[in-house]
Amino acid sequence: MPVRFYNTKTRNKDILQPQTEGHIKLYVCGITAYDYCHIGHARSALAFDMIVRYLRYRGFEVTYIRNFTDIDDKIINRAQETGATSEELAERFIAAFHEDMERLDVKSPTLEPKATEHVDEIIAMIQTLINKGFAYQAEGDVYYMVDKFENYGQLSGRNLEDMQAGARITVNEEKRNPMDFALWKSSKPGEPTWDSPWGPGRPGWHIECSAMSRRYLGDSFDIHGGGKDLIFPHHENEIAQSEAATGQSFADAWIHHGFVTIKDEKMSKSLGNFLTIREVLEDYEPEVLRLFVFSTHYRNPLDYSSAAMQDATAGLDRLYTCLAEIEGHTGTGSDDAKSVASQKDVDTIGLLPERFQKAMDNDFNTAQALGHIFESVKVLNKITQALPTEPASKDLLLLKQGAETITELADIIGVLKKDPISYINEKKQQLLKDANLSSDAIEQMISERTEARNQKNWARSDEIRDELLAKGIDLKDGPEGTTWKVK
RNA sequence: GGCGGCGUAGCCAAGUGGCUAAGGCAGCGGUCUGCAAAACCGUUAUUCACCGGUUCGACUCCGGUCGCCGCCUCCA
Incomplete structure (x- = not known):
């Protein structure tokens, strides 16, 4: 073509x-x-x-x-x-x-x-x-x-x-x-x-x-x-x-x-x-501006607004979150475990480069090309989500390959250049700084809350969570304890 | 006045003469959770500004109407 x-x-x-x-x-x-x-x-x-x-x-x-x-x-x-x-x-x-x-x-x-x-x-x-x-x-x-x-x-x-x-x-x-x-x-x-x-x-x-x-x-x-x-x-x-x-x-x-x-x-x-x-770069990441610019075809008007930039920010976060989740799976998996990816999932990931190229061949249609990337992200998230404790090596390989393909194609748009985990962390630090909070203070409140939760003191537990939430800190209770992120 | 473009869901935005009208954001319902959050699943346009025409069939082609924007002056 x-x-x-x-x-x-x-x-x-x-x-x-x-x-x-x-x-x-x-x-x-x-x-x-x-x-x-x-x-x-x-x-x-x-x-x-x-x-x-x-x-x-x-x-x-x-x-x-x-x-x-x-x-x-x-x-x-x-x-x-x-x-x-x-x-x-x-x-x-x-x-x-x-x-x-x-x-x-x-x-x-x-x-x-x-x-x-x-x-x-x-x-x-x-x-x-x-x-x-x-x-x-x-x-x-x-x-x-x-x-x-x-x-x-x-x-x-x-x-x-x-x-x-x-x-x-x-x-x-x-x-x-x-x-x-x-x-x-x-x-x-x-x-x-x-x-x-x-x-x-x-x-x-x-x-x-x-x-x-x-x-x-x-x-x-x-x-x-x-x-x-x-x-x-x-x-x-x-x-x-x-x-x-x-x-x-x-x-x-x-x-x-x-x-x-x-x-x-x-x-x-x-x-x-x-x-x-x-x-604009005082308020937004360069990659946010790029994602915003390329979310519309280059010949069409592009209307700037803070809402549009926030959309782009959310989109970029979604992309990096997906990659960071995949990067977090470091093992090689088991050959005996059953795969959680369907054939359709495998195809969606596999056909991404082809579909991306088809969109770009058609008058550099970055909006459509990005759509294909997001579709793949959806599939990768679904797989990541479904992964059991002992994941199939086949699935892990698919995830890695998918992440690699996305990163490579995104480079044409000029986004996803950062290491995903660093991106998430940097963003966390920056937002913390803006919220005037230190990680230590948060960790301390979390341990206090964990104690309250152990005693099933839900009132106190929720009180702490709401207090942090008011400052833009979301807590996430997982099997390995409580983690937090900045909203 | 001349020339060009645009009008697709709450918002942003692709797309095609007939196959489910991508994707993102936001919303809602669900899984999960003590409750949440994240993530995931499902859901949100029987309809593509309006009116005609061509066609077996149009959102997609043609004509007209309305609305918006750009160029005709320096401009990315």
């Missing part, structure tokens, strides 16, 4: 067929480094991280380029506000981005090129566009002539007439067509500047991606990705620039992910309804 994914260009789920057998060339638009990243940026990074992990799992070699926009109006403005240089500001937020990515366990792309390090390539490409008659100079700026490019608007499904009728276009006397966009902008005093044949200035936004993707992936490559908001104008403009300059077809396929919303509105800087990655 081939991998299929939705291609914005064809509006169809196409079969993945790289230009070079077994090798995928992927370019993704990264961030503009002028502020801390919010969870919308996190979703973008996570979505492509998952896609790359999966494609590698499927045996492809992936060259993954994700750029940084480190020169831009927003950076210049923010730098001036804070008294830093644009370069310093960009460096600072690139470093912050890397910290965030590391905490989210997002694997590094093959390369992370920066616009400012590719000005030569950018200038060369602009010159080519001028020479070929696709661009013109005006007062130290250079603009791209959209009506010279035959297929302009094809990716986003628009045409120039409609867009101009829509009319929210800034008036600019220098442009021949209001839809023309800047390839090169002359610099004002105090702004970062590079020499060019058209005078001192800096690159426009769109051209950097055309120049950098060409430098590292060639004129034509397999997949170009980014957020849905980049389809127009950014990606439309990239196509126009690159195809006009090279005469080759640009990216074969385009992958665009959906937005993170809050109360069903797009999270964005301008609306002010955003949460930074670091803010």
